[in-house]
Amino acid sequence: MGSCARFRQRNLAAVDPRAPGFHAGAMRFIHTADWQIGKPFRNFGEKESVLRQARLAAIETIGRLAVAEGAAHVLVAGDLHDTEAPAQKTLLEPLERMRNFPGVAWHVIPGNHDYHRGNGLWDRARALGLPGNVHLHLTPEAAALGDDAVLLPAPLRRKSEVNDLTEWMDGAGTAAGKIRIGLAHGSVQGFGASGEANNPIAADRARRAGLDYLALGDWHGTLQVGPATWYAGTPEADRFNSQEVGQVLLVEISGPGSPARVTAHRTGAYRWISQAEQLSAAADLEGLERRLRALPDLPNLLMRLDLTGTLDLTARADLARRLAALEAAMFWLEPDLEALHVRPTLADLEKIDFDGVLREAAETLRLQAENAGLGPVERRRAEEALVQLYLLTRDSHGEAA
Incomplete structure (x- = not known):
């Protein structure tokens, strides 16, 4: 079998729970956010198309990482798209790349760039037909993540919200023995993590809601806010003076109440750095x-x-x-x-x-x-x-x- 054939076979492989380092009974998933597919890079001239394609290629890198690490779920904490009205090709491109990993379940919430509105991009995507392994969470309702965990999403229905949409998680009941995972997009209050829109999130939401992990998006850099609260950053860096290289977080939780073990993995092809020199x-x-x-x-x-x-x-x-x-x-x-x-x-x-x-x-x-x-x-x-x-x-x- 040629190298191209082997590469294609690995892309399509199901998640292997026997992956190195996998613990029986543990919940393992990938936390990512802020893909912003379709983002323009007009200042970069002929290099613009290369940078746009790199954001799509990062999805395939995430899929391969999920397969290699035995992560059955990928949580996308908002801003999958750069705009809430993308062209049809731009709308479908990331979905088709997620389709190539049928053994991985991709869980997506809208962010401030691609917020959910009637007849908007998410309704268009559903009408065109979603891949079976892509799950849109458009309402604040608990959803099962396999047999061991429950996802509590806080999707955005407008670019900027005055109220904290994660507050509902405090009273969300889940069955005993389930790992509780929150998924949200916004700015943590009092931590200096100001996003592009308001969308406030309480810094102690994980504690208040009894979450084992709160996966956040909007801040374009990997950032730990609390013991169980993280921003993943963007998987492909997109600006100077922000995240140097794209990353995602591999998260493993052995059971309810257990601390999350979080490991950053590079997914970006390009490094963005600023440097000052005196001559x-x-x-x-x-x-x-x-x-x-x-x-x-x-x-x-x-x-x-x-x-x-x-x-x-x-x-x-x-x-x-x-x-x-x-x-x-x-x-x-x-x-x-x-x-x-x-x-x-x-x-x-x-x-x-x-x-x-x-x-x-x-x-x-x-x-x-x-x-x-x-x-x-x-x-x-x-x-x-x-x-x-x-x-x-x-x-x-x-x-x-």
Whole structure:
């Protein structure tokens, strides 16, 4: 059997309760959220479609992880879609990928991006026909998770709720001996986990409702709120200054009242990082490039690079050359040069023109760039014009930038 055939067979396999580390009688599931299928990445140009497809590929990664770890259930804590009115293809794409894992039950609640309303996306999905292993929880009603656990969902019916929709869990009766698991999407009060919409959730909801685990969505980063309350984060990172790499949580609970054992697993293909560097001399540039090239997996790295300091024109031209090479090495490089200033030396100006009209233009731009009486935008434009003049004259002289 070829490798492709073996891969396909594993994708379609049922969950194996004999998976490594599985304890007989334990409840094992995967907690995930904030897939936001269909999310636009318009600022990334031709890379947009790649990032959109990566979010779909993460679903298959989750399915394979569930099979390998013997997790019979995957809990999706809201925002499966990025909008509550997706195109039909976008609506069906994640459902079809979940269909490929018939031995895994996928449990989905609406979030603030894909909230449930009459004749909305969830009614459309049901009319088109859901895969048998995909379970939508559109009302706050207890649902069985196999023989050992009960799911208490808190689906959103609008983008923003004033009341805590998890409050109903406090009085939800379940049979003795059942593990109680809550599933919700919102912002935990008093913990600093502010989401995109209001949707408040009490920080001690798990204790009040006697939950063995409360699976949350909305916060795009893995975060433990309490002993039994977690945000899973997004399975494929989607922004700078948030979650560096996509993850899901593998959760195992041995029985009612037992502590949850939670393990994070990487599912994302891309890393999103922000880095700040201060430059003051040409010698700093070699070290900067060396450090960036030493980062792992450059072809799958997205970086926002904030540069500060002051360089002369020669060093600034060298920086442009190095950044162009790094941009080609990485999936995406977004340098911010707003706080990096240019101060030409006498030698820089003489390279532009020793004594002529170009030299006069360069001197005028230098004075504007250093004029504290001008606004920051005007000074910045003068600096950029000076750099471009320098590069043009060097190119015309046949010199390397």
